[in-house]
Amino acid sequence: MMYRSVFPRDVLAELDRLQREMQQAFHISPSIRGIARGGFPAMNVGGTPQAVEIYAFAPGIDPASLDVQIEKGVLTIAGERQLEQPGGEATVHIDERFAGRFRRVVTLPDDVDPNAVEAKYVDGVLRISIGRRESAQPRRITIE
């Protein structure tokens, strides 16, 4: 496992992870990139007729260090999360938060316009809005 579960003590998340690992073991994953659940950052994806909205839950990261790229219809979010290191005399009782490098990839729909991208980082959530092409927007057809 490359990534730790986002909410590791959540029983449902653990079941999800188990299901994913089973699917990977039997090569029946429906998507070529597997089911990306349980990675860091956690992601929510949605769409409106005008844009595709991607929310990446990546708390405690310097937005300047994030690498967001769109290439051939694939969005990649990569970066590194460095946590404060405890001093020598300290004892770590619970260690659940993700640390280290991460990379997540999302396949975008065909109708997005890679030149109409906006990215914001607010309260630890990276929001990426990618506009859809003008020609792909729904149009009302008037009947004469």
Place this chain on the structure above:
Amino acid sequence: MSDNSSVKKQAAREEAALLPPVDVIEDSAGITLYADLPGVAKERLALHVEADTLTIEGEIALDMPQSMVASHTEVSLPRYRRVFTLSKELDATRVSAEFKSGVLKLSIPKAEHAQPRKIDVKLL
């Protein structure tokens, strides 16, 4: 008519919530707790210390367009909650908190009487 107000109240308090991942580190001065609460604004974070129970709660507020239809959801609930039991040697009255980019840092110092002391071992 049956009165189910107490049941309702209970249900409201037990609303489903995500369990935020935390790191807990202890040194001689006290305990430092870090919690990941992405999507929570400062005003929507609530910290309570009651007797020896520490509760961390936060509401996720994302700026979402009205017409948005979700197609993939990993963060499926709009709130976080996690409860910890503090031990006696911690001074819950002097807890300090910092919250930045979705990361909460809580420092809970140890009470004066619990600060480390070297114990001399006498040979008899």
